Amino acid sequence: MSATRYAPLPEPFALHAGGALPSGRIAYETFGSPAAAAERTILLFGGLSASAHARSSPENPQPGWWEEVVGPGRALDTERFFVVCVNSLGSCFGSTGPATPRPDGRRWGADFPTLSVEDIANGGRQVLRHLGIAQLHSVVGASLGGMTALAFVAQHPGIARHLVSISGTAAASALTIGLRAVQREAIERDPDFRNGDYDPEHPPRNGLRLARMLGTLTYRAPAGLATRFGRTRAATGDRFAIEEYLTQHGERFADQFDANAYLRLSRAMDRFDLAAHGDPEKTFAAAGLRSALIAGVEQDLLFPLSEQASIVEHLQRAGVATHFLRISSEHGHDAFLLEHALFEPALRRHFHPLNDQVIAHAC
Amino acid sequence: MSATRYAPLPEPFALHAGGALPSGRIAYETFGSPAAAAERTILLFGGLSASAHARSSPENPQPGWWEEVVGPGRALDTERFFVVCVNSLGSCFGSTGPATPRPDGRRWGADFPTLSVEDIANGGRQVLRHLGIAQLHSVVGASLGGMTALAFVAQHPGIARHLVSISGTAAASALTIGLRAVQREAIERDPDFRNGDYDPEHPPRNGLRLARMLGTLTYRAPAGLATRFGRTRAATGDRFAIEEYLTQHGERFADQFDANAYLRLSRAMDRFDLAAHGDPEKTFAAAGLRSALIAGVEQDLLFPLSEQASIVEHLQRAGVATHFLRISSEHGHDAFLLEHALFEPALRRHFHPLNDQVIAHAC
Numbered sequence: 001m002s003a004t005r006y007a008p009l010p011e012p013f014a015l016h017a018g019g020a021l022p023s024g025r026i027a028y029e030t031f032g033s034p035a036a037a038a039e040r041t042i043l044l045f046g047g048l049s050a051s052a053h054a055r056s057s058p059e060n061p062q063p064g065w066w067e068e069v070v071g072p073g074r075a076l077d078t079e080r081f082f083v084v085c086v087n088s089l090g091s092c093f094g095s096t097g098p099a100t101p102r103p104d105g106r107r108w109g110a111d112f113p114t115l116s117v118e119d120i121a122n123g124g125r126q127v128l129r130h131l132g133i134a135q136l137h138s139v140v141g142a143s144l145g146g147m148t149a150l151a152f153v154a155q156h157p158g159i160a161r162h163l164v165s166i167s168g169t170a171a172a173s174a175l176t177i178g179l180r181a182v183q184r185e186a187i188e189r190d191p192d193f194r195n196g197d198y199d200p201e202h203p204p205r206n207g208l209r210l211a212r213m214l215g216t217l218t219y220r221a222p223a224g225l226a227t228r229f230g231r232t233r234a235a236t237g238d239r240f241a242i243e244e245y246l247t248q249h250g251e252r253f254a255d256q257f258d259a260n261a262y263l264r265l266s267r268a269m270d271r272f273d274l275a276a277h278g279d280p281e282k283t284f285a286a287a288g289l290r291s292a293l294i295a296g297v298e299q300d301l302l303f304p305l306s307e308q309a310s311i312v313e314h315l316q317r318a319g320v321a322t323h324f325l326r327i328s329s330e331h332g333h334d335a336f337l338l339e340h341a342l343f344e345p346a347l348r349r350h351f352h353p354l355n356d357q358v359i360a361h362a363c
Numbered sequence: 364m365s366a367t368r369y370a371p372l373p374e375p376f377a378l379h380a381g382g383a384l385p386s387g388r389i390a391y392e393t394f395g396s397p398a399a400a401a402e403r404t405i406l407l408f409g410g411l412s413a414s415a416h417a418r419s420s421p422e423n424p425q426p427g428w429w430e431e432v433v434g435p436g437r438a439l440d441t442e443r444f445f446v447v448c449v450n451s452l453g454s455c456f457g458s459t460g461p462a463t464p465r466p467d468g469r470r471w472g473a474d475f476p477t478l479s480v481e482d483i484a485n486g487g488r489q490v491l492r493h494l495g496i497a498q499l500h501s502v503v504g505a506s507l508g509g510m511t512a513l514a515f516v517a518q519h520p521g522i523a524r525h526l527v528s529i530s531g532t533a534a535a536s537a538l539t540i541g542l543r544a545v546q547r548e549a550i551e552r553d554p555d556f557r558n559g560d561y562d563p564e565h566p567p568r569n570g571l572r573l574a575r576m577l578g579t580l581t582y583r584a585p586a587g588l589a590t591r592f593g594r595t596r597a598a599t600g601d602r603f604a605i606e607e608y609l610t611q612h613g614e615r616f617a618d619q620f621d622a623n624a625y626l627r628l629s630r631a632m633d634r635f636d637l638a639a640h641g642d643p644e645k646t647f648a649a650a651g652l653r654s655a656l657i658a659g660v661e662q663d664l665l666f667p668l669s670e671q672a673s674i675v676e677h678l679q680r681a682g683v684a685t686h687f688l689r690i691s692s693e694h695g696h697d698a699f700l701l702e703h704a705l706f707e708p709a710l711r712r713h714f715h716p717l718n719d720q721v722i723a724h725a726c
Binding site: 228229 | 534535536538540541542544545548549552554569573576577580583585588591592593594602603604605606609610633664667
C-alpha cells in the first residue's frame with residue numbers, strides 16, 4: 001500500500017535545457033488536511049535520493065526522509081499546514097525519469113533528455129495545478145531540494161510567500177562538481193552501463209555502489225566520521241569500520257536507485273546556476289517573497305556555508321526579510337537529516353502563527 | 364639515461380606485518396656530494412606517487428617532484444648536504460613492488476605481501492647501509508613521506524638528528540581511510556583487475572584513472588579549485604573545466620602507475636599508527652632527535668592540521684625542540700608541491716649552519 005499519488009505533466013512538458021517530454025507524471029505525497037487555507041500549503045522538495053515519502057502515514061507506515069520534521073506538532077506542522085512533497089522529475093520513485101517507459105512502452109534509458117533543476121521545480125508546480133493550489137505559504141527544500149526551491153521562486157514569482165532553502169546553493173563549486181564527476185565516471189565506466197542502455201535486470205551496480213560510497217563520505221564531515229568510526233576495525237576482515245559502513249550504504253543504494261536517474265540528477269545539480277535567470281537580486285525582488293529562511297552547516301564540504309551566505313546576500317539586497325541560520329554540526333551536509341533538531345527552532349519560528357497574521361494583514 | 368641507482372635488500376627482508384620478501388631492491392637517487400660529512404646527509408621520502416627523482420640532474424634532466432626545493436642554494440641545499448631520495452618499497456619506479464618479478468621470474472602481482480609504512484622506512488635504512496651512511500642530519504618526508512619519516516625515527520633511534528615531517532600524520536582519520544577505500548574499490552571492481560592477477564598489458568586502467576581523479580580532488584582544497592576552475596566550461600563537450608582536468612590527471616596516472624602498487628601503498632597509509640610502536644612521547648624521547656620541524660596546511664582535507672598538531676604535542680612532551688609550521692594555502696594537501704615557497708623559510712632555518720654548530724658542540 002502506498003500513499004503516493006500522481007500528477008500528470010502537460011503534453012508536451014517543455015524542458016529548461018531544450019526539448020520536451022511528450023508525457024509524464026510527478027509522484028507526490030501529501031500530509032495534513034487539504035481543507036486548510038491555500039496560504040497554508042507547503043511545497044517540499046527533497047535531496048538527490050529522496051522520494052515523496054517525507055513522513056510515515058497510515059497508507060505507508062515506513063518512516064519518511066524527514067519523519068521528525070513533518071507531522072502533527074512538528075516544525076512543519078501538519079495540523080496547521082498542508083504539506084505537498086514531490087519526487088523529483090528524473091528520479092526513480094514514481095516520477096517520470098530514465099527508468100520509466102516512454103509513450104511507446106520502451107524505457108527512456110539513455111535517451112532521457114537533459115534534466116535541469118528548473119524542470120524539477122516545474123514538476124512541483126504541476127502538482128500544485130493538479131491539486132488546484134494557486135498560492136503557497138512556503139516553498140521548502142534541502143540539498144538538491146534547496147536548489148529546487150530557488151529555481152521555483154525564480155520561475156514562478158508570486159506563488160510562494162516564503163522561501164526555505166536548507167543546505168542548498170545557487171551554483172555549485174568546482175570541488176562539488178568534481179566530486180560528482182568522479183561519481184558519474186564510476187557509473188559510466190562500469191561495463192554493465194552499456195552507454196546507458198543497460199539491461200534493467202543487470203544495471204551498473206558496481207558503479208552505482210561506488211558513486212554512493214563517495215557520495216556518502218561527502219555528505220558527512222570529518223569530525224562526525226571520526227566520532228562515529230575513528231580507526232575502529234570492522235567486525236570481519238582486515239578492514240576499518242568506515243569501509244564496511246560505506247560498502248553497506250553503497251549496496252543498499254545500488255538496490256534502490258536507477259543509474260541513469262542518478263546521472264541526470266547529478267548533472268542537473270552541476271548545471272544549475274541561479275544567475276542564469278538574471279541578476280539574483282532582481283530575481284528575488286520579483287519573486288514576491290515576504291520572508292526567507294536560508295540555512296547551512298559550517299562543516300558542509302559539498303554545499304559550503306559561503307554559498308548559503310551568497311543566497312542570503314542576494315535576498316537581503318532584494319529587500320526580502322531573511323533569516324540566515326548557521327548550524328554547526330559534525331554531521332556536515334546531512335545534518336538536516338541526522339541532526340534535524342538543530343534546524344527546528346528556526347523552522348518553528350518561520351512557520352509560527354505570527355507569520356500567518358502578517359500574511360492576513362497583507363492580504 | 365637515468366640517475367637511479369639500486370640498493371639490495373637483505374635476503375630475506377622481514378616485513379612489519381609479518382612474512383618477508385625473499386629478495387628485493389630499493390631505487391634511489393642522490394643529490395650533492397657524498398664527500399660531505401655523514402651528519403650532512405638528508406634521507407628524503409616522497410608521497411604516494413613519487414619516484415626517487417626529487418630533482419633533475421645531468422643524467423636525468425626531467426624535473427623532479429621537489430625540483431625547486433632540492434638543489435644548489437635551495438632549501439635542501441645540495442652544496443651543503445648530500446640528499447638521498449628513495450622510491451618507496453612497494454611502489455613501481457624501480458623499487459621492489461607488485462609489478463616487479465619474484466625470484467622465480469614471475470611478477471609479484473596479487474601475491475605481494477602486506478606492506479607497511481614501516482617497511483618503506485626500513486627500505487630507506489637499507490639504502491643508507493648500502494651507502495655506508497651511519498648518521499643522518501635529517502630524515503625528511505612529505506605526505507606518505509611525512510608518515511615514513513615518523514616510522515623511520517620510531518624504528519631507528521639515534522640515526523637521524525633531526526626530523527622534518529610535512530603534511531603527514533601519525534594515524535589517518537576515518538574520512539581519509541574512507542576516501543582511500545573508495546579509490547581501492549574503484550580499482551578492485553574494474554573487471555580488468557582480475558583479483559590483482561591482471562595482464563600487465565591490460566591493467567585495470569579505468570579503476571586506476573578513477574582512483575586518481577578522486578585522489579587529485581582530495582589533494583587540493585576547495586578555494587584553490589574555485590580559483591583555478593570555478594564554473595568554467597571545458598573547451599569541448601558539455602563538461603566543466605574541472606572535469607576535464609581530473610580526467611587528464613587520471614589518464615596520465617593510469618599510464619604510469621601499477622594498480623597493485625597503488626593498492627598496497629594506499630592500504631599501508633590506512634594501517635599506519637605511530638602509537639602501535641608504544642606511547643609516541645616515549646618513542647620520540649628515545650629517538651635521539653635534536654629538533655623537529657612539523658608542517659601542515661590549514662586547508663588540507665586529507666591530512667588535517669590537527670594531526671600534525673598531535674605529532675608536535677608528542678614531540679614537545681618528549682622534550683624535542685619542535686617548530687610547528689602552519690601554512691595557509693588554497694592548494695591544500697598538495698601545497699608542498701604547488702606552493703613550496705611557503706615552506707622554504709622554515710626549511711632554510713632548519714638546515715641553516717647554526718644547526719650544524721649545535722651538532723658540532725653536541726658531538
